Amino acid sequence: MSLLAIVIGAGVNELVCAHYLARAGHRVLVLEGRTAHDDASAGIGWVPPRIVRDLASDRQGLMIHRADPWVAVALPDGGRLELARDVARSVEAIRRLSPRDAAKWPAFCERMGRLARLLAYLYAAPPPELMGRELGDLARLAGLGLRIRRLGRQGIEDLLRLLPMSVGDLLDDWFESDALKGVLGAAGVMHLHQGPRSGGTAFVLLHHHVGSPAGVFRPPFSNVARVLAERPGVEIRRGAEVARITVREGCIAGVVLASGEELSASAVVSGADPRHTLLDLVEPGWLDPEFVRAVRGIRRRGVVAHVALALDRSPGFSTLAVAPSLDYLERAYDDAKYGRVSRAPYLEARADRQIAGGRHRVEVHVQYAPYALAEGEWNETRRAALGDLVVKVLAQHAPDLGAAVVERSVLSPRDLEDAYGFPEGQEYHAELALDQALWMRPVPALARYRTRINGLYLCGPATHPGGGIAGAAGANAAREVLRDFRFGKPK
Ligand SMILES: Cc1cc2nc3c(=O)[nH]c(=O)nc-3n(C[C@H](O)[C@H](O)[C@H](O)COP(=O)(O)OP(=O)(O)OC[C@H]3O[C@@H](n4cnc5c(N)ncnc54)[C@H](O)[C@@H]3O)c2cc1C
Incomplete structure (x- = not known):
């Protein structure tokens, strides 16, 4: 029997899930709150070969990029240690x-x-x-x-x-x-x-x-999300924010959009974070208090800011890491523990592409920049100070970089939440701590993608196996949906 499945979100996991459901012969509608597809840094993660084989076997337009050397480590004396494949x-x-x-x-x-x-x-x-x-x-x-x-x-x-x-x-x-x-x-x-x-x-x-x-300890980059977004087979509606998930007698009924439009479905698979899905979108009263308490306890504390630089010349590196020692990292974390941005942060700068006008784009992962600050809020002054700090630290290891910066933008964890819906700025939607991993991801009751509501599933990076693995959670969730429907559930 063909069902209509609604998938919430058009990120990589949701698109993988949607295409697996469509491949099994079901009608699939993807609802994405944001209005445009955004490639910025959005392709980080290993794509399991099965997903490539099943969904992009013609490999048309698919690019999986792994830098080699995969990292250049900035040494305190100004030199670099390059680690290769x-x-x-x-x-x-x-x-x-x-x-x-x-x-x-x-x-x-x-x-x-x-x-x-x-x-x-x-x-x-x-x-x-x-x-x-x-x-x-x-x-x-x-x-x-x-x-x-x-x-x-x-x-x-x-x-x-x-x-x-x-x-x-x-x-x-x-x-x-x-x-x-x-x-x-x-x-x-x-x-x-x-x-x-x-x-x-x-x-x-x-x-x-x-x-x-x-010998390579960083995931690759790919454009798999864009390839799947452009592939026929599933309908994607952008600018379609889901305001409510409707439930009837414990079973999924459909969704209501922010515009007021109501859509019914036999299954809803959400790539939004579990707390948003289960506590904001589901009508209250369907979930037992113990389960709600567990979901409320999922830790998401984002600690990463992104700084994008446009340079008027090549930075002279492909990927440059500023993480000179374990003590440096621990001290960087000490600041975050007390709600402060690291005075000496761990940086990983990736010069990924040449942009218009012969400029070079450098994306910098900045850690730790906590979502919740002990004093004050993220604002323009704090963003500017973080941008200055990042350029100063990078310039210590790439001396020409300071003068080459012609444009700069800073996204704090607050901005990542506002722009991309990452809860508390956490790109993995739930921290990948050992107690929130594997059989416990994000809590034991949600480890197999099903929720307590018949026909409602999760498929985002808060579910097993988590962020940094592109599409695996979506593929696994689709497998569970198809399994339930094969055995006649949900009603
Ligand atoms: C700037 C940036 C930097 C990143 N850096 C990294 C990184 O360093 N490492 C890494 O692994 N990943 C990173 N990512 C994230 C990564 O690309 C994937 O987003 C992540 O792996 C999870 O993918 P996902 O599709 O499951 O979830 P998401 O990409 O979070 O997709 C969920 C989607 O659901 C949508 N949504 C949420 N609520 C609703 C609603 N109510 N109605 C409709 N739509 C809704 C959101 O708009 C979002 O598009 C980054 C992404 C960005 C944008």
Whole structure:
């Protein structure tokens, strides 16, 4: 039976979900509150190969970009450490800082790669129901067990030790070079309201390694969202903000738009964040208080600002990271812990394209810039001060950059919330802390995309596996929707 599914949002997860539902023969309507598709930084994340195969197999227009070297680390003496896709090239670069670390790099890459492949397996499907008796769950659990066994004794020890560990402890175990530990440690705290000495951050390093070749610890960029937005098969309405999700007798009925228009649907899949979906959009009274309390408790605290620079010449780097040591990162976090912007922030600047007039665009990830400030609010003065700080810090490592800036824009976490709907400026919609990951993402009751309302699902980055993995949550959610409908649910 063909159903009409409404998908809320036109980001990458929603579009992947919509296309999987359409591919199964259902009618799909995507409702996006914003008026235009925006490519700015919106393509970060590993696209699982199954999604490419299923939805973009002709690869028409699809571009997946991975910089090589994937990062240049700014060294305190003005030099740079370049880490490349080729492990042997990185070994040579690291040797200049520490022959001991260089000798360990291949083993580190191999062991982290093995664990990341296990995560990739877990990310490719909804987390298996631990107490489930259905054949699919049992097969997935058996598959997981087998894969864990195949890690061997060393791999299992690595896994058990690493999961709860701080990325700082993990890297101190392996390396001595501050710069190497700094740039790897940054992947463990990316988008997280925690520092590298916090437990669970080693898992976040692994998360950002999933899908990358051995020795690459940052996700690639792609235009998969744009490719899917332009692909026929699903209807996308932009400027169509959903104001309410309507429920009848515990089952989904449809949605009401901000314009007042009512639309009915057999299933609604929301890519908006869970708190917005379940507490703002769903009519009150359908959810039990205990569940509401859990949803209210989802942590989203955004800590990243984005600074875009237009330069009149090339910046002389492809990706430049300012994260000189674990202590630097921890001190940057100390400020955020008390509601202040880091005085010396972790920066990652990406020179991604040449824009009109021969200018070069540089996008800077700035962390930590907390959403909630201890004193005052985000305003023009604070944005300008942050822009000045970013240019000053970058110019210490790219001396020509200061004079080359001809235009600059700063998006604080507040602005990211206003412009893109990221809750509290959190691009992953829910922090990727270990207690909000895997079977607990974003809370155990929502880990399999279903909500307590028949026919209402979640598919955004707050659901498993989370941000930084483009489209996996959407693909997994579609699988659950199709499964329910195959077995005649929801009514
Ligand atoms: C400036 C910028 C920087 C980014 N940086 C990173 C990064 O560093 N790392 C990373 O992994 N990702 C980053 N992203 C985000 C990333 O591209 C994806 O957005 C993210 O992975 C999640 O995708 P999504 O489609 O699930 O959710 P989103 O992209 O958040 O899409 C959800 C959509 O739902 C819409 N929506 C919400 N509520 C409603 C409603 N009531 N009615 C209708 N529509 C609604 C929103 O407008 C939004 O378009 C960035 C995005 C931007 C724009």
